[in-house]
Amino acid sequence: MAGVITKFFIASLFMWITPIILLYGFNHNLIPGSTQLNPHSLTLLSGFLAVISVNVVIAIYIIMAMKEPSSKHEPDPAFVAEAKASINQSPGKAEDPSQANNKKEE
Numbered sequence: 001m002a003g004v005i006t007k008f009f010i011a012s013l014f015m016w017i018t019p020i021i022l023l024y025g026f027n028h029n030l031i032p033g034s035t036q037l038n039p040h041s042l043t044l045l046s047g048f049l050a051v052i053s054v055n056v057v058i059a060i061y062i063i064m065a066m067k068e069p070s071s072k073h074e075p076d077p078a079f080v081a082e083a084k085a086s087i088n089q090s091p092g093k094a095e096d097p098s099q100a101n102n103k104k105e106e
Contacts, residue, residue: 004068011061018057019050 025031026046034042 004065007061007064011057011064014057015054018053022046022050022053 022031023046026034026042026049029035034045037045
């Protein structure tokens with residue numbers, strides 16, 4: 001669990017840092033060729049690249065999450081037993097709360 005939280009935290013940091021660095025680079029002419037663009041094109045290009053960079057970071061995070069071994073995550077046995085018991089209950093014994101509210105209104 002701590003590994004997933006760490007990966008999420010790192011991905012969140014990169015989602016903030018990457019577009020800020022890109023925008024800073026464009027605004028301070030640190031990116032080669034950015035001085036030759038007109039202001040309108042520079043704004044569009046820097047914004048587009050900032051959005052794309054966030055999407056790339058999200059894709060990398062999803063790929064890392066998919067590579068997590070599934071055998072590492074096992075459900076709590078008490079939760080599984082309770083879930084199976086609730087599924088096996090007959091429909092007449094356990095009422096859905098929304099059905100109980102409908103009966104009270106009638």
